[in-house]
Amino acid sequence: MKAATIRDVADRADVSVASVSRVLTGAGPVTETTRKKVMEAVDALQYVPHSGARSLSTSKTQTIGVILPDLYGEYFSELIRGMDVGARALGYHLIVSSSHDDAEEASAAIRSMRGRVDGLIVLSPHLDAANLATSLAGRLPILLMNGGADAGRPSIVVDNHGGAVQAVEHLIATGRRRIAHISGPTGNLEAESRLAGYLEAMARANLPTTVVEGAFTQASGHQVGAELAARSERPDAIFAGNDMMAVGAMLALQDAGLSVPEDVALVGFDDVPIAELVRPGLTTLRIRIADTGRSALERLVRLVDAAGAPADTACEVVRPELVVRPSSDPAAQARTTSGDRPRDSASLPHLKGENPQ
Amino acid sequence: MKAATIRDVADRADVSVASVSRVLTGAGPVTETTRKKVMEAVDALQYVPHSGARSLSTSKTQTIGVILPDLYGEYFSELIRGMDVGARALGYHLIVSSSHDDAEEASAAIRSMRGRVDGLIVLSPHLDAANLATSLAGRLPILLMNGGADAGRPSIVVDNHGGAVQAVEHLIATGRRRIAHISGPTGNLEAESRLAGYLEAMARANLPTTVVEGAFTQASGHQVGAELAARSERPDAIFAGNDMMAVGAMLALQDAGLSVPEDVALVGFDDVPIAELVRPGLTTLRIRIADTGRSALERLVRLVDAAGAPADTACEVVRPELVVRPSSDPAAQARTTSGDRPRDSASLPHLKGENPQ
């Protein structure tokens, strides 16, 4: 009734467990006859190695843990998707752990990963967690993606500041002057960098600033958008801290009878898949999200394999690219689909696949 | 340099490993003094139990594996999100494995899960995989969600047929007659059930049918939508096999200068988050995706805990609910955001959270 173990196979094949192991792992010298005997026993017993036991003995789990605050929205799911693609390619598994509201929870999650994973990718935006991570995990390779340019530690950050500057400069170049910013939540590092970029670019152009705080959600974008639309000094452009808020704002503006981009131009950040599906298509700063996720995973695996080699403590910077769509420029070609979005390397062919949804 | 083990803690606390274990697991009688000594040693050494080793000894991993064909699109990511919420609540981890193009790969993935998980949720649409699953996994509890009403095995299926009938009847009731269907890919069970529902409802109403095959992707929906828009006998309504294709078709129709719903009414399936963000809002059949994912996980965990109890082999049916939005009925209130979408139980408060994206 119970699953067969390596010992069962050995008995049935009339060899030692060591031989079975050799055959299955491909390591060590084995006679063709023994190999055959083993293989026969294996599929007679439907034997499948117990990866948990193997992990204990090799101290390699072939699994990467991903700690993130949330799985809500397209940003994180795209990221996970990219990581998953990379993991598969490298023979790794992915164990995700999300919904960590505070640093406490996040570090508990990290702790519970010991003995379960070979490395960790941490996206928790909590500063503390980043520090806790290294101490708690105890020599577990960690790749930080929490937005803080954590120099001296392997990490990947988006150039949020630079991206924001690009956004504002684009709006200015297309004739906008009253440019408002819907920021992400206070305390979020990404949000603060984007805000700083906005402020800097506006100051450089000698323009007055308007900042309203959102929460990186579509609902908050909608709320703030409605509020801005109702102001007497209505802005003629809005730079939202991310695409979800931009989409929310777009709908609010349209509900208020305003036209995008004629009355108000709109720019988001991230280039999530939705960005090109809304009407008008949303101008945004493209992060190749899935690709970033994939390369993050690959880098971590490299880190795991290197185990103690000349430390890779670089802080890789991802530079977002401005993608102009009709939400900020009526002249932008309003390609509707699968047009301006390049197939990223983390994508698989889907046109005729067997994917169910 | 290396992480401390239970033995290190025992030595430092000057007790046996058994006592340390008792203190940490909370099982067995322990003196207050020993407990204190142990705890001191624990945080002096920053000790964290090795969950892999614990799993081997207890033969419980506290981990659930999820096998799915793809992570692309909002359907699966919502599902995963719901599962993750449930997992956290129950103290379980989630290990995801996707991108299985064929049954071969899928079963390999399942096999590699042995010793790594306590149970499996399988969403692979490959018929074979479903059967292989039970044989390969060897007494590993499995919950099937692959669309086939696999009676006699624990499973959850969506009433695709019934949902499709609802969609068609709604379109007929609002005066449409030339109703076309963009189906999902052949061989996909969900797609075929929806197609069957469409055909049946149309036959019952004595209406001629038009079916074009898509691939459940937005790109394929766009392609088919453009093709339908160009036909001389243009349909006055389209029922798409899922929301992503419906969105693609909507954009294609609009690109062709047609108005939705005046010229062509549109109905999708799934009610992914995007459905209420496009303009006009998309009429669809709501599956509470995250909730479904969450309850799936909870049920599997119950199955794991039951281990051999009176078998739960029920085939739970999720009945989709028609949500009418402007894409099929101009009179439908065009609420823009966070309006008609109820907060599912798998949701967390986000309005003012610290989620970074």
Added chain:
DNA sequence: CTGTTAGCGCGTTCAA
């Protein structure tokens, strides 16, 4: 080339 044996880190009997 093969078999024996010692761990991997922890939970858990069973005596004491």
Added chain:
DNA sequence: TTGAACGCGCTAACAG
């Protein structure tokens, strides 16, 4: 109440 010893299933030395 505590500790010593065994086993979880497997890999990797080391003999043979």
